[in-house]
Structure formats: C-alpha cells, structure tokens
Amino acid sequence: MSQTCVEVRSEWSIVAARQAGRTIAKEVGFGSVDQARITTAISELARNIYLYAKVGEICIEKVVEANKVGVKVSASDNGPGIKDLRRVMEDGYTTSGGLGAGLPGVKRLMDEFLIDSKEGEGTKIHAVKWLR
Amino acid sequence: MKPSVAKLIETKREIISEDWLKKVEEVRREHHLENISDHVYTNTNKEFVEIILNAVGQGQESCDEQLSGFTERLIQLGWPLSYLTRGLQTFRKVILDTLFEDQEGKGDFEIYYEVESWVDEIVNTLVNEYSGSWENTVFLQKMALKELSAPLIPVFEHISVMPLIGTIDTERAKLIMENLLNGVIEHRSQVVLIDITGVPVVDTMVANHIIQASEAVRLVGADCILVGIRPEIAQTIVNLGIDLSKFPTKSTLKKGIASALEMTQKKIVKIEN
Ligand SMILES: Nc1ncnc2c1ncn2[C@@H]1O[C@H](COP(=O)(O)OP(=O)(O)OP(=O)(O)O)[C@@H](O)[C@H]1O
Ligand SMILES: [Mg+2]
Numbered sequence: 001m002s003q004t005c006v007e008v009r010s011e012w013s014i015v016a017a018r019q020a021g022r023t024i025a026k027e028v029g030f031g032s033v034d035q036a037r038i039t040t041a042i043s044e045l046a047r048n049i050y051l052y053a054k055v056g057e058i059c060i061e062k063v064v065e066a067n068k069v070g071v072k073v074s075a076s077d078n079g080p081g082i083k084d085l086r087r088v089m090e091d092g093y094t095t096s097g098g099l100g101a102g103l104p105g106v107k108r109l110m111d112e113f114l115i116d117s118k119e120g121e122g123t124k125i126h127a128v129k130w131l132r
Numbered sequence: 133m134k135p136s137v138a139k140l141i142e143t144k145r146e147i148i149s150e151d152w153l154k155k156v157e158e159v160r161r162e163h164h165l166e167n168i169s170d171h172v173y174t175n176t177n178k179e180f181v182e183i184i185l186n187a188v189g190q191g192q193e194s195c196d197e198q199l200s201g202f203t204e205r206l207i208q209l210g211w212p213l214s215y216l217t218r219g220l221q222t223f224r225k226v227i228l229d230t231l232f233e234d235q236e237g238k239g240d241f242e243i244y245y246e247v248e249s250w251v252d253e254i255v256n257t258l259v260n261e262y263s264g265s266w267e268n269t270v271f272l273q274k275m276a277l278k279e280l281s282a283p284l285i286p287v288f289e290h291i292s293v294m295p296l297i298g299t300i301d302t303e304r305a306k307l308i309m310e311n312l313l314n315g316v317i318e319h320r321s322q323v324v325l326i327d328i329t330g331v332p333v334v335d336t337m338v339a340n341h342i343i344q345a346s347e348a349v350r351l352v353g354a355d356c357i358l359v360g361i362r363p364e365i366a367q368t369i370v371n372l373g374i375d376l377s378k379f380p381t382k383s384t385l386k387k388g389i390a391s392a393l394e395m396t397q398k399k400i401v402k403i404e405n
Contacts, residue, residue: 015301
C-alpha cells in the first residue's frame with residue numbers, strides 16, 4: 001500500500017504534511033469534517049515534532065482491514081522523548097506555554113491512538129481514522 | 133587562457149559553433165522550450181555561443197559583462213538555468229571533441245585543463261546571476277506576503293475587520309497580534325472582527341494565538357468577535373477540547389457586523405424616497 005512521508009524540520013513542512021494528509025483522506029473518501037479532523041491531527045503531531053524534537057517524520061497511508069478502510073498517520077522522531085506518558089495525555093498539560101490540547105486532542109480527533117516514547121530515545125505515535 | 137589554446141579554438145570557431153547549435157536542439161526538447169519561437173530560439177543560441185567564444189579572444193572580464201546582460205534577459209524570459217548548464221556541458225563536449233580531432237592534440241592535458249576551467253568560470257557566472265535573481269524574487273515575495281498577511285481594515289466608525297486567509301505560522305501570528313493592537317489604537321476601534329473563513333486548519337497553535345490576541349485587544353479597551361468558523365472547523369475545535377465559550381463568536385462576517393453595529397449603538401437604515 002502506498003505511503004507518503006514528509007520530513008519535518010521547518011514550519012513549512014508542517015503545511016506539506018497536512019496537504020499530503022488531506023489528499024489521501026480525500027482519495028479514501030472522507031467527508032469534509034473528517035478531512036479537517038485528520039489534517040488537524042497531522043498538524044498537531046507535526047508541530048510537536050518541530051517544537052520538541054526539531055526533526056522527525058510524518059507518514060500517511062491508506063489502511064484496509066477486514067471490511068473497513070481508513071487513514072493511518074504515523075509520527076516518529078528521535079528527540080528527547082516523553083517521561084510521563086499519562087501526564088501528556090491530560091488536557092492542559094504543556095511544557096511550552098501552549099494549550100496542552102494537542103495530544104489529547106489527536107486522540108479524540110482520531111479513532112485509534114497509540115503512543116510509544118522513551119526518554120532520551122524518541123517518540124512514536126500512530127493514529128488511525130476509519131471511514132464509516 | 134593560454135594563447136596557444138585560444139588560437140586553436142579561434143581557428144575552429146565556425147565548426148564548434150555549428151556543431152553546438154545542432155547538438156543543443158536535443159537539450160531544447162528535454163526542457164520543453166518548444167513553445168519558444170524558432171526565430172527567438174536560434175538567435176538566443178547564436179548570441180550565447182558568440183559570447184562564450186568571444187571570451188577566448190577578449191578575456192574573462194569583458195565576457196562577464198556581456199554574459200551578465202545576456203543572463204538577465206534570459207531570466208526575464210523565464211529560461212531555466214538547467215537549460216544553460218546543460219547547454220554548456222554540450223558545449224564543452226563539442227569543443228573537446230573538435231580540438232582532439234587532430235592527431236597531435238589528442239589527450240593534450242593542457243587543452244583539457246584550459247577548457248575545463250574556462251567553462252567552469254562561465255557556469256559560475258551564470259549560477260551567480262540566477263541565484264541572485266531568485267533571492268531577490270523570494271525577498272520581494274516575502275515582503276508582499278507580509279503586507280498582505282494580516283491587514284486590519286476599518287469598515288465603520290469604531291468597527292474594524294481582520295480577514296485572515298491562508299496558513300498561519302509563527303511569524304504571521306506575531307503580525308496578527310501587532311497589527312491588531314496598533315490598528316485598534318490607530319482607528320480607535322471598539323469592536324474588532326477576526327474572520328477565519330480562509331484559514332484552512334485551526335489547530336491548537338492557531339487557536340492559542342487567536343485567544344491571546346483577543347485577550348490583548350480586550351486589554352486595550354476593545355472587544356473581539358471571531359467570525360467565519362466553518363462547520364468542520366467548529367467540530368475540530370470541540371474535539372481538540374478548546375473552550376471558546378468565553379469568546380464571542382459568530383458564524384459569518386455578516387452576523388458579526390450586525391452585532392458590532394449593535395454594540396456600538398449603530399444601525400443601518402434604508403433610505404425611503
Ligand atoms: N514529539 C515529542 N517529543 C517530546 N516531547 C513531546 C512530543 N510531543 C509532545 N511532547 C510533550 O508533551 C507535551 C504535551 O503536548 P501537547 O501537544 O498535548 O501540548 P503542547 O504542544 O504543549 O500545546 P498545544 O496545545 O499547542 O499542542 C508537550 O508540552 C511536550 O512537553
Ligand atoms: Mg502540541
């Protein structure tokens with residue numbers, strides 16, 4: 001299955017990742033509300049990479065499973081990692097003066113959410129939205 | 133260039149130039165320059181080969197000047213740089229082939245070296261001209277974009293609108309804040325409408341900046357109304373868990389203007405006659 005990856009290292013690559021996501025979401029058949037959800041989720045993950053890890057990658061792909069299709073967004077970086085995974089998933093927790101709504105927001109915007117992070121090694125996040 | 137090599141090139145000038153004009157046709161096809169008229173194309177190529185070959189006789193400096201003028205025109209006409217560099221590669225090949233045709237010249241390292249450094253010099257000039265022009269263009273576009281990026285427009289007495297169109301990055305977020313605060317004071321606005329109809333994605337960063345900007349506007353004594361929230365954006369904002377309930381919002385600019393008029397005790401009436 002084809003996969004589009006965007007290297008994140010500047011603010012403009014966040015826009016590129018979003019656009020790639022919107023294109024694939026459209027192809028899969030998502031309506032405008034879900035397209036906005038998927039693009040916003042990508043925006044949050046890409047911006048977190050840019051802010052906290054400096055460099056990383058966002059990959060977007062169509063996924064097919066049994067009798068459903070969807071879009072999977074994967075974000076990975078080799079940045080500082082996250083010490084307390086439970087805390088970053090709480091609404092309002094931020095270390096940068098943001099709203100602290102990004103990660104919990106992505107979880108609500110998408111249907112599946114998986115985060116794996118080790119301090120000093122990096123962060124990997126997978127999120128899937130299913131077409132219904 | 134060594135006089136001996138220069139002389140050799142000079143004697144073969146006709147052959148080199150003819151051969152090059154023939155071979156460069158291929159490059160033209162590769163670069164989709166077919167839509168340029170044959171007349172312009174042939175003349176430009178002839179001029180190019182003249183300038184390069186003149187460098188042999190006149191020395192680098194006067195050639196540089198001619199080359200700059202020539203490149204400037206090509207940039208304006210929109211010829212790609214790759215066409216020129218490919219053309220020069222072809223040129224180098226033609227020249228070496230021609231010079232090495234004679235038995236005695238074959239494998240002459242001196243000729244090879246002279247031709248190489250001569251062509252390199254020309255490539256450098258071309259690349260410098262082109263990149264200089266790009267930097268200039270990018271700079272001008274950046275300035276133009278900056279001017280367009282967050283205008284505050286006074287529409288009625290004490291009422292201003294800031295229409296935002298396109299992606300909001302950190303630099304633009306800063307401009308939004310600056311222009312809002314300066315504009316509110318300058319136009320003595322009491323109500324400011326921020327219209328986000330044209331903002332493709334409202335993520336936490338954009339929301340955060342808009343919230344901060346509106347709080348700052350309140351501190352200088354005006355009210356902010358957020359308008360143009362498309363239905364899909366409203367949903368993603370809710371999903372993100374961003375609370376805009378404290379924040380006056382209206383779905384359209386039209387409705388926003390209506391409440392702004394009310395807030396400033398104004399009314400639009402139809403004139404009967
Ligand atoms: N890729 C990452 N690498 C390291 N730390 C991260 C990463 N992503 C998030 N974090 C940490 O998790 C915290 C919460 O992230 P989250 O995106 O939820 O909020 P935020 O980025 O602080 O604010 P915003 O609401 O603007 O997104 C961040 O403040 C940061 O400390
Ligand atoms: Mg974030």
